[in-house]
Amino acid sequence: QEQMKSLGRQIDYAPKQVHVIGAGVMGGDIAAWCAMQGFQVTIQDQKTEAIGRVIKAAHTLYKSKLKARIAINGAMDRLIPDPHGHGLKRADIVIEAIFEDVQVKQDLLRDIEPKLPEHALIATNTSSIPLEKLATALNKPQRLVGLHFFNPVAKMPLVEIVHGQQTSEESVNQAGSFTKSIRKLPLPVASKPGFLVNRVLMPYLMEAVTLADEGIPLKVIDDEAVKFGMPMGPIELADTVGLDICLKVAEILSESMEIQVPEALRTLVNKGNLGKKSGQGFYTFK
Numbered sequence: 001q002e003q004m005k006s007l008g009r010q011i012d013y014a015p016k017q018v019h020v021i022g023a024g025v026m027g028g029d030i031a032a033w034c035a036m037q038g039f040q041v042t043i044q045d046q047k048t049e050a051i052g053r054v055i056k057a058a059h060t061l062y063k064s065k066l067k068a069r070i071a072i073n074g075a076m077d078r079l080i081p082d083p084h085g086h087g088l089k090r091a092d093i094v095i096e097a098i099f100e101d102v103q104v105k106q107d108l109l110r111d112i113e114p115k116l117p118e119h120a121l122i123a124t125n126t127s128s129i130p131l132e133k134l135a136t137a138l139n140k141p142q143r144l145v146g147l148h149f150f151n152p153v154a155k156m157p158l159v160e161i162v163h164g165q166q167t168s169e170e171s172v173n174q175a176g177s178f179t180k181s182i183r184k185l186p187l188p189v190a191s192k193p194g195f196l197v198n199r200v201l202m203p204y205l206m207e208a209v210t211l212a213d214e215g216i217p218l219k220v221i222d223d224e225a226v227k228f229g230m231p232m233g234p235i236e237l238a239d240t241v242g243l244d245i246c247l248k249v250a251e252i253l254s255e256s257m258e259i260q261v262p263e264a265l266r267t268l269v270n271k272g273n274l275g276k277k278s279g280q281g282f283y284t285f286k
């Protein structure tokens with residue numbers, strides 16, 4: 001609790017420009033949320049159509065949350081498509097939300113570091129990769145911090161602030177301060193497998209997938225009893241998170257804790273049935 005209180009005490013960190021890389025499920029929502037909170041946000045992706053989808057989804061979010069046309073237009077103006085990453089050179093904070101792959105993330109970090117201002121904080125939204133592994137790609141590993149948002153970003157208040165062995169205290173404080181300034185709740189955690197939330201959540205999701213594989217109807221697994229009063233049941237949540245992401249995180253966790261990764265999950269991912277984002281997972285999405 002003491003650590004939570006001290007987060008964000010730093011007063012000389014007032015970021016204005018946010019650069020988000022990865023316009024998928026998470027990066028898109030993070031970018032849209034930050035622009036809604038008043039930040040100038042550039043959003044980069046290797047696929048321009050992904051950026052287009054983010055802009056469209058942001059408009060829908062702003063219409064439901066902001067209502068007034070002037071506020072909606074203001075937020076839309078602050079969210080800037082940036083397929084070539086021009087925003088990197090003026091970013092105060094860069095948030096990486098690309099594929100959950102060590103090599104891909106290392107390559108990206110290596111590429112962007114020299115393009116960023118000296119003071120910029122480098123944040124990763126990784127769910128499962130130890131920060132120490134990603135830090136090897138950087139000349140200044142002390143400015144790498146995890147900002148682990150939860151899905152869906154607009155509804156989930158928590159952000160885990162992940163510190164690796166080399167992350168500086170200043171970076172952790174800056175990340176905490178930034179998280180508060182976008183009206184989220186920072187929770188400091190060490191870069192241990194699953195951090196805190198996934199360590200608790202993944203065994204629950206994997207057991208639910210095993211139940212589905214054993215033939216228990218989805219509506220029974222996802223009904224009120226198994227939801228424990230949460231907004232959605234475990235199978236719907238797995239589909240929402242993305243089955244590929246669940247598989248990656250569960251596999252990494254299985255190296256350090258007792259957790260069974262069901263074959264049924266692997267089979268779905270191999271077929272390209274990734275959940276909501278592909279239109280088909282355990283459920284079919286229109």
Ligand code: NAD
Pocket residue numbers: 021022023024025026027044045046047050096097098099100101104108125126127128148149150151240241242245277
């Ligand atoms: P996603 O597959 O939906 O999106 C990834 C995006 O990154 C894609 O649009 C892809 O084109 C882009 N991309 C990949 N490599 C790139 C590169 N080198 N340069 C530019 N763009 C690139 O993935 P996601 O579910 O949004 O996950 C992104 C990150 O967030 C992962 O690290 C994941 O572990 C983490 N995360 C995911 C969730 C979740 O619920 N899905 C929750 C918390 C954290």
